[in-house]
Every structure is written in structure tokens, then in C-alpha cells.
Amino acid sequence: MVTITDISRACGVSRATVSKALNGAPDIAPATVERIREQARALGYLPNATARALKVGRSYNIGVLFSDPTGGGISHEFFSTIFENIKTEAERLGYDITFIGKDFGPLSLDFYEHAKYRSCDGVVIASADFSEPAVRRLVESEIPTVTLDYTFEGRTSILSDNVSGMEQLVRFAYENGHRRIAFIHGELTSVTQKRLVSFRRTCASLGIAVPQEYIRQAVYHNPKSSGLETRALLALPERPTCIFFPDDLSFLGGMNELERNGVRIPDDISVAGYDGIPLSQILRPRLTTYRQGAQEMGTEAARLLVEQIEYPDMWLPQQVTVRGELVKGDTIRRIG
Amino acid sequence: MVTITDISRACGVSRATVSKALNGAPDIAPATVERIREQARALGYLPNATARALKVGRSYNIGVLFSDPTGGGISHEFFSTIFENIKTEAERLGYDITFIGKDFGPLSLDFYEHAKYRSCDGVVIASADFSEPAVRRLVESEIPTVTLDYTFEGRTSILSDNVSGMEQLVRFAYENGHRRIAFIHGELTSVTQKRLVSFRRTCASLGIAVPQEYIRQAVYHNPKSSGLETRALLALPERPTCIFFPDDLSFLGGMNELERNGVRIPDDISVAGYDGIPLSQILRPRLTTYRQGAQEMGTEAARLLVEQIEYPDMWLPQQVTVRGELVKGDTIRRIG
DNA sequence: GAAGGTAACGAAATCGATTAAGATTTCCTG
């Protein structure tokens, strides 16, 4: 391994000089800097992040946490998109990504300990169950964090515009003549709760009455569960003309159930999803949905976390809302 | 931050003793060990991975590389499954995961430099374009690697059983009476090449003639591209009775094209995918496909890499083939 | 009781890089 010591010997200067030259310190003669840079290149020198981290107390390493058991893992397109963008932005800023898991290693470290053990400069909490003590310990710790779709006192968070998104979907259905809209929502988390409230409020403000049976709860990100609720909706004496699903993936479960019953989309019933994952636009008919700004959420999360890390003094926690976009698709049909 | 120095002061022993006690060295009195362990717990001590890495020359950190532009990224279910399992196994063994990207940071490090900069003990190359010089540089370097679905002289690799998988699919179609089987394959990489050869060989051994027009090339993991080839197949004077797609995701493109032309699956035509991603079994009809052992591939990759790292002497490169499983699904119909 | 053995612990070097403080040389300027 080539170290600054090798360079210093090759150039006949001290290690300090090499370090400073490589880092652009102001008190090294330009000619010397050039000579050192040249040698570094010639020897194939690479700085050692570990050594630097130890000395300066900064690892240039940020942790990411994806651990929501309800499908909020990296295998979901929405989250993998977020992850990709966190990674891209972080790397652009010179930070590496380390995955933070729980029960890490033989010592079974929890999230906080894991992040600390790896000297993460900060952590992006992309999906997690905030009722879990281990998650709370991390978010309440001294480690800088950015939370996605969850606000926490004194912390920075990136929020998807769930209220506005749901409102747009409802209005879109309304404009297409729908007055009997059912909503299968996920278990009540802070996210699904917001969508539910927005759904109710928007319906009310449009003068749409929503019977109790039209509001159903399924398991978030779980097609099978949504399938069951869909069946229940079809059995109602007065069927809805439009069904909102908790998310795009869940819609697939509903879709199967509808097909099995010979109910065509959107001829016989209209549907909408939520998320706007790529898959939803590959299938035909293209799903009407609300595309969350996953790319921007990821990018912003990384950007704000790094900002917080690098300028801790002039830092104030903030809540950033990322706007998504209504994807009209073809599954909400004009009626009435 | 609590360090061994704090513990040593609290216990009135030297730092060396603390280190040894915590690491189970044989020359510390049991009573002392107990006392030190107790204090460590009381003070909330956490070892500093960075410092340890610097001293012992091992970071307990492995890199993962997902960078195939042809859809081999983390957003694909097949690859995210692999990743999840690499991560789980690695963490169980006490290793962290760092994502290796190219053009890293302000210095624009390539893969090798990036891995070296982070002192990765090894790298799992999960998806990459091996014709890329940056990838070759890494795989030819002194850094231990495990390669997925690609063999490289002197390197360990985990291979999916592409030959056997494709053979099983062809035989399954044959047993269901199909004699006119078309195959849309991906661009020729080492993986798709194996499947193509196996397809041809199996067909030949079963006495199935495969006209030139039945073999078509599409872009791997790209639904749109497969849709176009599907259209071409439908236009043939003698349509195939069964179409094999490059992969499950690509099938979706074909599916749309078939539906648009009023061709029903599997009543009018049979189809098969490849990969066995969860999505393929959510949709109805369930896709006939070959499920690659993604979980096992990930687990094995991590396990073998760590083995290689920890016992470099008694190490010999090996090729492990992970068997998958035929998923019969409902899209190949009995005919004839 | 002298020689040697062993158990338990400590001193100090080390990993690679950074950085405050100091040393040396160069260069002005009045």
C-alpha cells in the first residue's frame, strides 16, 4: 500500500508537507505541490479513508436505514428509487453509503450502536417502524439524521405531499363523474393516516358522501390483503364506481380479484393506485396513480444530511415537502 | 465518545489490558476481565471500527457492486433479493456493506480505487459490464472478489444454473405439446448466451425444429423492447404456440402487445419468463418461469467472500452453481 | 535457597493521515 510516507521519501519532504500539498494547504510552494502531486500519481497513491477518518473525526460515510417490515424494504421500487438517488447524491458529495441493520454482528448492535460503531457521520432513515425502541434511540441520539416521510421533533425530514396527492386523485375522480368512491387504505401509520384524512376531507368538500363500508383497511404494500378488501367491496349492495388502493403494488391484488369476477378495468369499475412506480406504467391499462417524487426525496435527503453534517452550527431542522405528480393513466373512466 | 482509555482509567489498568480483556486474550485474570467488561457496559463503550481497521488492516467491510446498465440495478427484484441476502449474511458474520460506485466523489475514483479507498476487505460483484475496463481492473486486482453469474480466471463465482433452467423450461413446454417455440433472448452476455445455447440444444435433442425467425433478440430487462419482438412474432405466417421471454419483466411488454392484439394467455398462446421474481406470481395468470435461487446466490456470495477474506491461505477459487426451480404457473397450456 | 517457570499486566510502537506550533529561509523595506 502506498502511503504519504512513500511519497514524502520520494520527494525528500516531510509527511506533513505531502499531506498539506495534497489537501491544498496555502503554505506550500506551488512547485512543491506540483512535484508531490506528480509523485502521488506516479506511485498510484490513494488516500486512506480509514486513517483520515480516525484523525479528523469524520468518516465521510453515511448510513441508510431501510427496515420497515411492511414492505418498506429495498426490494420495493419506490424505496429502491429513493436509495439509488441517495447514493448518487451522496457519492457526488464524496460520501459513501453503509447499510445500517439491526442485530448487527456477533455483538448484536442495535441501529444506533451500529451507526456509531461505523462512525457514520449521519443516517438517512428511509423506512422504519418509529414505534420500535431501537429506531427511536437512533433518532433521539446525537447522530445527525434525516427522516423520510416521518417528522420528529428537532429533526429534519423529507415529506411526500400525501395530502395534496390524495386530494388531486379524489378531484380527478370527481371530475370524471365519480361519486361513489371507495378507499382501501393501509394500516394507520403517519403516512397512510394523512392520505386517509385528505381523502375524507376532499370528499367532504366536494359534497361526496362516503359510506362507512367504502373505507376499508388492508395491509400496506400487500396485494393479497387488498384483494380481500376488493372482494368485500364487490359484494356490497351498492358497489363503488371507483376504488382507490393503498399503493400501486396493492392494486395488483385488487386487479386479480376484479378479473376473476369478470369486472373489467376501467369499463366496469375505475381504480387508482398510489406511488407511481415504473411497473404501474408498464401494465395495460396504465394505472391512474400519484407519482411520489422518489428521486427528489432521495436526492434531498442526502443533500440535507450532508449539509447538516458539514455546517452543524448554522443548521436548523427543517421539513421539506417534495411534490409529486398526478399520473392520469387509463384506469379512471369518465362516467355519468 | 467512550474509548478504551476511559475504561482503563476507571479500572486502574492499562489500555493494553482493556483491549486484551475485551478481546478475550488468554493472559488476563478472569476477575480483571469481569471488572473491565462491567465498566465497559456501564460506560456504554463501543469499539471504534475505524481505529481497529487502521491497526489490524482489516475493515470488516465488504463492497457490493451493482452497475449493469441493462437493468441489473438494485431496483430489479432479482437483484434486490440478492442484495438483501448478501447483506443479511454479511452482517451475521460481522461485516458491513458499502456500495461501490464509479466516478466516486470529487476525485472520480473508479471501482477499484473506490474499494481500496474504503479499505474494503473484499467486493461482491453482483452485476456489472465485464467489458468495462473499470470492472476488469477491480476483478484483476489484489482485492478478493466474488462474482455473480460471471466466471473469471482465478476468481470465485456464484452461478445460476442457466443451462439446466432453460432446459427444464423447454422440456416443460414440450411435455405440454408445444413444438413451435419462439425465444426472445437478451443481448448476448455470458448469461443470456448460456440460455440461448441451452434452448437450442434442448430443442434439438427433443427433435424440435426452430426456424430462424423464432429466435429474436431484445434488450434484456426491457419490456418495451420485448413488446416489439412479440409483435414481429405475431406477424409471422406460422405463429409460434409458445413464446419464451428473456426475463419476467420483459414478459410484461410482451403481455401488453398480446392483449392489444386480442391474443389471450394462455388460451391463444403460451408464454414463459425467466427469473421467478415475486411479481410474476402476483399477476394472473401466474407466469410460468424459472425461479433463480437469488436468496442462496446472495448468501453464498457473502459467505464465500468472507471465507476467502478470513482464510486467504487455504483458499482456492471455486465456482458454485446455485440451482433454481421450475415455476409451472399457468401460462403454458397443454395443446395438441 | 537458587534456578527456573508461569501468570498477569504494562510500556511503547504502530497503523496512515492531519494539524497546531515552531523552525528556517527568503525577501523586503526604510
Added chain:
DNA sequence: CAGGAAATCTTAATCGATTTCGTTACCTTC
């Protein structure tokens, strides 16, 4: 040309943990 500022470079401590090689004290054993 003396005095001091400016430019340039070095010394040495430091980050936290590991590890080699002692050292000390206490036993054995003949």
C-alpha cells in the same frame, strides 16, 4: 544592512485500538 514580515517546510502530538516484548511477583522443585 538590520529588523521584521512573509513564505515554506518540519516536528511532534494525536485519533483509538492492537500487539510485541518486557517486567514483576509469585510459585515450584530439587
